[in-house]
Amino acid sequence: MILMYADPAATEAMSASERxxxxxxxxxxxxxxxGSGEMLNGAGLAYPKDTTTIRWRVDGSTTTDGPFMKAAQQLTAYYVVDCASAERAHAIAERVLDFHVIAVEVRPIHDSFGMGDD
Known part of the structure; x- marks a missing residue:
């Protein structure tokens, strides 16, 4: 999985040409x-201000508006890819880095609910 991080304030401030x-x-x-069959899934995510966080507590869950963690950079999009190696996943991830996506996390998926039988 390729997790993309950006500054939502910078995203909102982008010009039409930057978008x-x-x-x-x-x-x-x-x-x-x-074309290569490596892309399985992906999506852009709503702004963190539109997020609801539900936390588990012994005495019952709590719900708050906003992201789980307060930070300037937030998770903004993801791709689920199926590639031959970690090196290939890293090469794909490097292609999304730019003035907008300032950090990318590459994380293996240890199970794949609903993504096939392999």
Whole structure:
């Protein structure tokens, strides 16, 4: 899984041309990975301000508005890819780094509910 992090305030402040460039780059990556069969899933996420966090407590769960952790950079999108090696996953992840996505986490998936029988 490729987890993408950005500053939501910077995202909101992007110009139309910057948004178009981000879209173009991700569309090109989607096409490449769909062609190779490596792209399984992916999505952009709503702004953290639109998030609800539900926390477990011994005496019952609590619900708060906002992301789990307060930070300038937040999880903003993800891709689920199926590739031959960790090195290939890293190469894919490097393609999403830019002025918008400032950090990428590559994390193996240890199980795959609903993603096939392999």
């Amino acid at each position: 178009a460039e981000v879209f173009r780059r991700h569309e090109a990556l989607h096409q490449d990975l769909a």
